[in-house]
Amino acid sequence: MSGISTTTRIVAGTPIEAGGRRFLPSVMVTTLEHNTAGHIFQVRRMRPVSVIEEGADIKHWYNIPDATQNALSQMAAVALLVAGMGLLILLLNRFARR
Amino acid sequence: MVERIAGVADKANVNAVFGEPKEVHGRVLIPVAEVSYGFGMGWGSGSTECTCEGDDEACCSEEEAATEACCCDEEEGAGSGGEGGGGGSGARVRPLAYIEVGPEGAKVVPIQDEQKIALMGIAMGMWCVGWIGLVLKSLLKK
Numbered sequence: 001m002s003g004i005s006t007t008t009r010i011v012a013g014t015p016i017e018a019g020g021r022r023f024l025p026s027v028m029v030t031t032l033e034h035n036t037a038g039h040i041f042q043v044r045r046m047r048p049v050s051v052i053e054e055g056a057d058i059k060h061w062y063n064i065p066d067a068t069q070n071a072l073s074q075m076a077a078v079a080l081l082v083a084g085m086g087l088l089i090l091l092l093n094r095f096a097r098r
Numbered sequence: 099m100v101e102r103i104a105g106v107a108d109k110a111n112v113n114a115v116f117g118e119p120k121e122v123h124g125r126v127l128i129p130v131a132e133v134s135y136g137f138g139m140g141w142g143s144g145s146t147e148c149t150c151e152g153d154d155e156a157c158c159s160e161e162e163a164a165t166e167a168c169c170c171d172e173e174e175g176a177g178s179g180g181e182g183g184g185g186g187s188g189a190r191v192r193p194l195a196y197i198e199v200g201p202e203g204a205k206v207v208p209i210q211d212e213q214k215i216a217l218m219g220i221a222m223g224m225w226c227v228g229w230i231g232l233v234l235k236s237l238l239k240k
Contacts, residue, residue, distance in 0.1 A: 019199035041138030067208035
């Protein structure tokens with residue numbers, strides 16, 4: 001569809017002070033938008049990427065994983081693998097019978 | 099309405115991803131979530147044009163042309179129209195993790211959606227059983 005634009009960018013959030021430490025968050029913002037005469041829509045997804053902990057003399061980087069998505073992706077990969085193996089066995093069996 | 103929708107967009111800004119730190123049992127917890135929102139609206143207008151084509155043969159006959167019900171009646175048909183519009187919006191917040199800050203340091207604790215994983219697990223189990231059954235049926239067929 002024409003007129004739909006998608007942009008992805010990494011944005012730094014406001015620093016968070018917690019427990020005597022300072023955290024700098026970063027967020028991946030994906031925007032899908034369409035704007036023409038007569039209709040307009042915008043969908044925005046903001047996913048946390050990482051947090052940097054800033055101390056007096058240390059700097060730690062923490063990745064923020066999407067544990068649910070990772071588990072679902074692993075299951076989908078296993079399902080594909082099972083289907084691929086099954087298909088391979090079926091084809092080999094068919095050729096062996098000829 | 100546009101201002102209202104814009105208000106939703108402003109609230110769901112980047113800082114909504116990381117929540118306010120909360121102190122629980124001597125530890126500070128920072129909730130982290132994935133935030134999505136969307137809105138859309140549309141509007142339009144149209145006018146009624148008098149057409150004497152198609153099924154309504156009676157309308158197009160000379161005798162019926164002047165009746166009130168006829169679409170060819172100039173006073174009733176011509177110049178009338180309408181306009182309208184509509185819109186909607188929605189937002190979703192999905193918890194991903196929390197950052198636990200204690201005396202020994204900070205750590206990120208992921209949060210899993212157990213229900214979604216369980217449903218996917220059941221679907222995957224059925225998928226695997228189906229494939230294994232298909233392969234066994236093919237191998238055992240004489």
